[in-house]
Amino acid sequence: MRANEYRLGFRGDIEGLRAVAIMLVLAAHAGASWFAGGFVGVDVFFVLSGYLITGLLVREVADTGRIRFADFYLRRLRRLMPALVVMVAISSTVAAVVLAPAEQLEQSSAAAMAVLWLSNIHFALAQLDYFAAGSDSNLFLHTWSLGVEEQFYLLWPALLVWVLGRDLGTPHVARLKLAMVVVATLSFISCLLLTPRFPQLAFYMMPMRAWQFAVGALVWLHCSRGTSAEGNPGAAESVVAIRRWTGWLGLLVILGSGVMFNASMSYPGWRALLPTAGAAAVLWAGLGEHRHGAPGLLAWWPLQAMGRVSYSWYLWHWPVLLLGLAITGSHSPWVRGAEILASLSLAVGSYRLVESPVRHQEYWLKHRRVALIAAVGAMLAASVLSMHWYTSALVRTQTPESQRYASARVDAPPIYAMGCDDWFHSDRVLMCTFGSKDAAHTTVLMGDSIAGQWFPALAGIFDRADWRVIVLTKSSCPMVDEPLFYARIGRDYTECSSWRRQALQQVAAIKPDVVVLGTVSTVAFTQPQWTDGTARVLSSISHAAGRIYILRSTPHLPFDGPNCLASHAGRPKWLGALQVCDAPAFDDHGQQVFEWLQQASARFANVRTIDLTDQICPQGRCRAELNGEVVFRDSQHLTASFARSLGPEMEKRMGLTDFAAPHAVNDAATLH
Structure with missing residues (x-):
């Protein structure tokens, strides 16, 4: 040629x-x-x-x-x-x-x-x-x-x-x-x-x-x-x-x-x-x-x-x-x-x-x-x-100031170190129990990592005689009965669907006095999926539970909290003035999701929603650090220390004053 x-x-x-x-x-x-x-x-x-x-x-x-x-x-x-x-x-x-x-x-x-x-x-x-x-x-x-x-x-x-x-x-x-x-x-x-x-x-x-x-x-x-x-x-x-x-x-x-x-x-x-x-x-x-x-x-x-x-x-x-x-x-x-x-x-x-x-x-x-x-x-x-x-x-990263913010990043609830959350690796239901297994009353904390962040607050609230706290969490698994494509693993999150179904069956069998649900406000679902999918989750346990509380998702920062604070610590003053480590507390999508959760909750007499945004982000602004305490450990999860400090306010809004008097909680936990 x-x-x-x-x-x-x-x-x-x-x-x-x-x-x-x-x-x-x-x-x-x-x-x-x-x-x-x-x-x-x-x-x-x-x-x-x-x-x-x-x-x-x-x-x-x-x-x-x-x-x-x-x-x-x-x-x-x-x-x-x-x-x-x-x-x-x-x-x-x-x-x-x-x-x-x-x-x-x-x-x-x-x-x-x-x-x-x-x-x-x-x-x-x-x-x-x-x-x-x-x-x-x-x-x-x-x-x-x-x-x-x-x-x-x-x-x-x-x-x-x-x-x-x-x-x-x-x-x-x-x-x-x-x-x-x-x-x-x-x-x-x-x-x-x-x-x-x-x-x-x-x-x-x-x-x-x-x-x-x-x-x-x-x-x-x-x-x-x-x-x-x-x-x-x-x-x-x-x-x-x-x-x-x-x-x-x-x-x-x-x-x-x-x-x-x-x-x-x-x-x-x-x-x-x-x-x-x-x-x-x-x-x-x-x-x-x-x-x-x-x-x-x-x-x-x-x-x-x-x-x-x-x-x-x-x-x-x-x-x-x-x-x-x-x-x-x-x-x-x-x-x-x-x-x-x-x-x-x-x-x-x-x-x-x-x-x-x-x-x-x-x-x-x-x-x-x-x-x-x-x-x-x-x-x-x-x-x-x-x-x-x-x-x-x-x-x-070894300076005292950097170490302080690094500590905030790992200030997470102990449930993760204990292996209570298996993420996407399997659909096993890992149930962590805190307090006496023979306690007369039971509280279940269930959901994704947004639910898990509230464990320190609930542990303080239910530090009571004859109460135990059971934790059932799966990271990135929303409490919405809908299939979910999970970008991080590049496929449908089938482990989530299977785990949620099994976990709900176990919760119904336990017949808990209190169930607390938490879910991130993901954009993966439409309005019908949020309302109907949440309603299906609630209907599977509402007949067996005394009270069910749905927590509003934590506001999402447009930056990483500890990193923002650490970067400001080392910046020139003129550059630090261009960005402050705070953001608006509310966004349109988060507000819509909360309204859809309220609509789903209204179908059940024993279900309530709780919104702690005003405590997390006073005056409508979310700050990475509030009154000398680091609030977020990343862009949307609260530090365990800050979540623990909100326990009294959460208890007040849950209306739990009629429960038993405080009693020393057994710090040991069992994992089945």
């Missing part, structure tokens, strides 16, 4: 597709609810990489009869490494000033892996779910996709050489196509199998994403001979029409995925087929001489401009959003918009001053050995500096 048959041009609409991908990612990360699935933009980037890199390598084989591995890797380093190192260095410097020492430990570890393009493996092994609450606090979480791409770049040339064997001078498209089909099939099957059970591996690891690169490669290989239907005007017109509609359909599928998908869905799995197929369709539609429809739109100059800086923009947008939140404490759309614009400014500066000049510097290829040593040395130096940052932050 002639070399010029492989000279498939890399067109302007590719930059436009990059622009679409980066805008989707930006929308999702900035909190735009209408594009909650904007993370699919990364899938588009993977398809583009497979398309472009396969084309570059096959064209090199056609032109020279070989693949110059050193040149290829140096070009990739020249293209990607400098801007990455600059972003990590500047972000780390700012983070060392504005973040708490305890927060900096994980940031520095991730930074050390990011500059080595290993952060995807770091996050996968740490079992950090991309969609889970808390994962969005890592400044370098977004570099996982760069790790996947670099690992693809490392292996792809060797794969092509292995497939072509000794025939490098004459690339066989059919053989390459077959190899890509095999890679795509095996990788996609492994992705499907791992997504339900090991979602972190399926999401972060390159082998489970290789099928998306292979799809891009197949688009290039399929079109390498050209499909212009020359000599047949009717056929050519038909091909143009098909491509036009295919391009629009592909673009619609990409955007539709961004609209329809969200963090409450298992991903990647089969759903990743949609943005992947959409990107492949747009690429195929842009082939040939006629640029109409979606490819013509993507060639629009503003999209071209955004596409050119898409790599730098991707690098900068995430740390700017997180550091902006750390400094201002604001989730305001206006603030988020300003942060996106700031990241664009940094991206343009990075593109013009770092990425573009280095990318076009031929010194790299003229002095390969020196360039390779310098590049690897820069990466290792950045990684070593990140570990030095880790050591410095670790030393700062």
